[in-house]
Amino acid sequence: MFLSMLTASCQHHPRVEAFETSIGHLHQDELIRQFGYPQRLKRLKSGTEVWDYEFLSGHSRCVAYRVFFDEDRQSTRWESIACR
Numbered sequence: 675m676f677l678s679m680l681t682a683s684c685q686h687h688p689r690v691e692a693f694e695t696s697i698g699h700l701h702q703d704e705l706i707r708q709f710g711y712p713q714r715l716k717r718l719k720s721g722t723e724v725w726d727y728e729f730l731s732g733h734s735r736c737v738a739y740r741v742f743f744d745e746d747r748q749s750t751r752w753e754s755i756a757c758r
Contacts, residue, residue, distance in 0.1 A: 702747040
């Protein structure tokens with residue numbers, strides 16, 4: 675029983691999993707349509723645009739992501755960041 679509880683606590687919410695797998699496939703407009711507007715957005719000195727998203731992922735646990743875009747507004751990668 676303890677093992678099943680431990681396994682369940684490590685699983686991501688389906689919305690978080692969908693977000694992770696969509697990066698690299700979606701443009702900015704599609705990302706907004708599926709997941710809403712980001713909590714923060716900025717342009718790095720390199721010119722790369724980045725968006726920060728935060729989601730609740732089961733048991734009110736916050737998970738946050740920084741999404742990077744190319745010059746064509748295509749998402750290219752994400753990295754995990756701390757929630758604010």
